[in-house]
Amino acid sequence: MEGNKQEPIIRLEGLGKQFSTANGTVTALEDINLEIKSGEIFGIIGLSGAGKSTLVRCINYLEVPTSGKVIFQDKNLSAMSDKQKRLARQSMGMIFQQFNLLSQRNVLQNICFPMEIAGTGRAEARKRAEELLALVGLEDRAKAYPAQLSGGQKQRVAIARAMATNPRVLLCDEATSALDPNTTKSILQLLKRINREMGVTVIVITHEMAVIEAICDKVAIIDHSHIAEVGKVSDIFSGPKSEIGRQLILGEAGHTAVNFGKSGQIRIIFDGRESSEPIISNMVLACKVPVNIMHADTRDIEGKAMGQMLIQLPEDEADANRIRNYLKTTRVTFEEVR
Numbered sequence: 590m591e592g593n594k595q596e597p598i599i600r601l602e603g604l605g606k607q608f609s610t611a612n613g614t615v616t617a618l619e620d621i622n623l624e625i626k627s628g629e630i631f632g633i634i635g636l637s638g639a640g641k642s643t644l645v646r647c648i649n650y651l652e653v654p655t656s657g658k659v660i661f662q663d664k665n666l667s668a669m670s671d672k673q674k675r676l677a678r679q680s681m682g683m684i685f686q687q688f689n690l691l692s693q694r695n696v697l698q699n700i701c702f703p704m705e706i707a708g709t710g711r712a713e714a715r716k717r718a719e720e721l722l723a724l725v726g727l728e729d730r731a732k733a734y735p736a737q738l739s740g741g742q743k744q745r746v747a748i749a750r751a752m753a754t755n756p757r758v759l760l761c762d763e764a765t766s767a768l769d770p771n772t773t774k775s776i777l778q779l780l781k782r783i784n785r786e787m788g789v790t791v792i793v794i795t796h797e798m799a800v801i802e803a804i805c806d807k808v809a810i811i812d813h814s815h816i817a818e819v820g821k822v823s824d825i826f827s828g829p830k831s832e833i834g835r836q837l838i839l840g841e842a843g844h845t846a847v848n849f850g851k852s853g854q855i856r857i858i859f860d861g862r863e864s865s866e867p868i869i870s871n872m873v874l875a876c877k878v879p880v881n882i883m884h885a886d887t888r889d890i891e892g893k894a895m896g897q898m899l900i901q902l903p904e905d906e907a908d909a910n911r912i913r914n915y916l917k918t919t920r921v922t923f924e925e926v927r
């Protein structure tokens with residue numbers, strides 16, 4: 590079941606989507622080019638209205654693109670017959686923010702639903718549904734109805750249902766946005782397990798940086814219908830290049846330098862050193878000058894420090910240069926803030 594990590598499973602080539610509305614044409618996506626490799630957890634992040642949901646819905650042809658191609662496992666979806674498209678869709682499970690469970694059906698019947706549509710026999714479907722319930726940790730809730738479940742349990746059922754047809758890809762559209770932080774964490778862990786243990790490629794649509802940080806290998810930042818930048822999460826976090834990337838990752842401090850007198854400020858970029866390495870303390874001890882930490886936004890990603898820290902340098906230029914030199918010789922990435 591392991592996915593081959595080198596092979597692209599989905600390629601988007603010049604993908605565009607326009608909607609005709611009473612007020613004219615709305616461009617939701619324009620010239621999107623992306624390659625998602627088999628076995629990756631790929632995040633797509635952007636502000637509200639950027640085009641994330643439309644993008645994910647175009648990937649499985651819930652929305653038909655107005656231009657460009659979706660290539661799934663080396664085949665162009667638009668050139669497929671209806672039957673081939675149906676099979677391709679079965680290979681792409683999807684979960685949603687609002688879970689979209691059938692309220693009249695119990696948990697087991699919800700999970701069996703896609704198998705009924707695919708023509709799987711009753712006994713086989715039931716057996717598979719029971720296995721999936723065990724996978725998501727809800728063996729004891731088979732007879733419960735959606736209204737009797739918590740949000741996290743509903744999303745687990747939705748995940749089991751999405752996995753019913755043995756998909757190679759799981760599309761997650763804001764799947765944790767309606768959940769509290771602890772439940773979010775456990776759902777993200779479940780998605781990671783499905784990816785690692787079953788080799789399923791996971792595509793995560795979110796507006797939350799924390800979700801990308803928690804589980805994604807790669808991330809694409811989408812802004813006003815375009816891809817602003819794409820790359821490994823660690824690279825993008827340590828040095829966002831686009832304006833929107835800086836805004837999403839560095840926040841307000843990415844834009845504004847606070848005026849604290851005449852002395853300069855620098856932004857230290859943490860791009861993957863051991864998170865236990867005390868960079869600032871070592872710097873202060875080595876240079877024997879105090880610095881002011883104006884803003885810090887660092888995260889620990891798998892033992893590596895990621896993020897940034899805004900530091901006010903001493904007014905004395907010689908002291909400030911000692912700090913700059915120390916950072917250069919210890920190969921700490923930094924930039925001047927003006």
Ligand SMILES: Nc1ncnc2c1ncn2[C@@H]1O[C@H](COP(=O)(O)OP(=O)(O)OP(=O)(O)O)[C@@H](O)[C@H]1O
Pocket residue numbers: 608609610615616617635636637638639640641642643644796
């Ligand atoms: N069915 C539709 N008809 C008309 N316009 C649409 C339709 N679906 C999306 N749009 C428009 O396309 C643009 C992108 O919307 P989309 O829902 O993909 O963004 P999003 O990044 O997922 O935002 P959100 O997180 O708020 O859902 C928006 O301007 C939206 O109004």
